[in-house]
Amino acid sequence: MSEPSGAITGASILLDEVTKQYPGQIKPAVGGLTLEIPAGSIVMLVGPSGCGKTTTLKMINRLIEPTDGKIVIDGEDVTQMDGDTLRRRIGYVIQAGGLFPHMTVAANIAIVPKMLGWDKAKISARVDELLELVSLDPAVYRDRYPKELSGGQQQRVGVARALAADPPVLLMDEPFGAVDPITRQRLQDELLNIQAEVQKTIVMVTHDFDEAVKLGDWIAVFDEGAQLVQYDSPERILANPANDFVENFIGSGAGLKQLTLTRVNEVELVDAVTATPGELASAVLSRLQGAGQQLAVVLDSRKRPARRLSRRQLSRMQVIDDTVDDSMPVVSDQSTLNDALDTMLVASSETAVVTGRRDVFRGLINVQTIMEAIAQANSSASADSEAPVGLNSGAIPAISVENAMAGEADGESAQHPVEEPR
Numbered sequence: 001m002s003e004p005s006g007a008i009t010g011a012s013i014l015l016d017e018v019t020k021q022y023p024g025q026i027k028p029a030v031g032g033l034t035l036e037i038p039a040g041s042i043v044m045l046v047g048p049s050g051c052g053k054t055t056t057l058k059m060i061n062r063l064i065e066p067t068d069g070k071i072v073i074d075g076e077d078v079t080q081m082d083g084d085t086l087r088r089r090i091g092y093v094i095q096a097g098g099l100f101p102h103m104t105v106a107a108n109i110a111i112v113p114k115m116l117g118w119d120k121a122k123i124s125a126r127v128d129e130l131l132e133l134v135s136l137d138p139a140v141y142r143d144r145y146p147k148e149l150s151g152g153q154q155q156r157v158g159v160a161r162a163l164a165a166d167p168p169v170l171l172m173d174e175p176f177g178a179v180d181p182i183t184r185q186r187l188q189d190e191l192l193n194i195q196a197e198v199q200k201t202i203v204m205v206t207h208d209f210d211e212a213v214k215l216g217d218w219i220a221v222f223d224e225g226a227q228l229v230q231y232d233s234p235e236r237i238l239a240n241p242a243n244d245f246v247e248n249f250i251g252s253g254a255g256l257k258q259l260t261l262t263r264v265n266e267v268e269l270v271d272a273v274t275a276t277p278g279e280l281a282s283a284v285l286s287r288l289q290g291a292g293q294q295l296a297v298v299l300d301s302r303k304r305p306a307r308r309l310s311r312r313q314l315s316r317m318q319v320i321d322d323t324v325d326d327s328m329p330v331v332s333d334q335s336t337l338n339d340a341l342d343t344m345l346v347a348s349s350e351t352a353v354v355t356g357r358r359d360v361f362r363g364l365i366n367v368q369t370i371m372e373a374i375a376q377a378n379s380s381a382s383a384d385s386e387a388p389v390g391l392n393s394g395a396i397p398a399i400s401v402e403n404a405m406a407g408e409a410d411g412e413s414a415q416h417p418v419e420e421p422r
């Protein structure tokens, strides 16, 4: 990426007493909503169908015009700004990617850069850079049409397109709603990897509370009319749901959802003996015996795991070949412990192979590690950073608006978000 890895490039967003009254409707879809969205954070909007999540999201890029109130992005009131100009500064991702079917992948990604008048060479380099970022090989996918891609690949291209002109804000409306659970888990992990690099401000609508817990730095739980019932970190919402509505919405098994709060990269991985195709099996076996381990992981030339071999399998072969085992349990280091446990259960295996960025091998995770992490999480206190402001009516104090305008964070006041939650 062009930015240094990890630097916040996202913008703060303030919805200041925003209302949307659709013509002919008795009650407003969104009524006097004030919501502070800290720069560089992921904020998840959840709530029952029809509660106004999408309306709230689309008012940020003014695909829906607010009836009342202000939208402030990085201190600038954008409520009156030309809508097209605004939307070029805000990436937007919808279900199934929303790609134009008659355009190639490259042309889809290049839409906004073209509108902004970038030259051909710069656009082409950016397309390849973004395809790499979303783990699609540019040489293979650049010239394909959307119908020649899987649902997950289309969704990745949708994310690449939204990031094309490097916007500070990304709005995502149920982006992973149309893909199967495994693909969804991968796309979520990838989004977290990408976010670790680009640090945008991401606002996402979802129906899935587990997704909100996994991805969100902050979760806004809405009831009808975009009534904000709770706006806080996933940890605190799970530990202290504001009322029965939130408790019901979280659903059963809130205790187990704690597993969703810890990522694989937060626990200590188990080192593994690795091998490469072409090696003598006897040499690998003796390394395995020396290390007191049972399984060796075979890596391909790009250090991606191909398969695991037990001592018995090794003792029966001469040379390690390049077979790839598609059923091997693999999780990304961005996966939650919940995902990891799921993967192990499906594969009936007590360990899973962990990969990092670009699927490179990182180590192993086992059931024991997960159990220890749960025990530790249960005994440690919950996060103590201040939640951002979120209310439903009444102006937020003037000083807060001014601070937001100045892009400042006030460490003293409980009214303002002051820290990144994690």
Ligand SMILES: Nc1ncnc2c1ncn2[C@@H]1O[C@H](COP(=O)(O)OP(=O)(O)OP(=O)(O)O)[C@@H](O)[C@H]1O
Pocket (backbone or CB within 6 Å): 022, 023, 025, 029, 047, 048, 049, 050, 051, 052, 053, 054, 055, 056
């Ligand atoms: N163009 C429109 N005209 C009139 N009413 C609308 C319009 N768009 C949405 N609504 C109404 O506004 C309310 C909020 O809709 P919105 O799409 O924001 O909800 P949502 O929470 O995103 O729902 P879902 O989860 O089902 O997508 C609903 O009652 C909906 O019927």
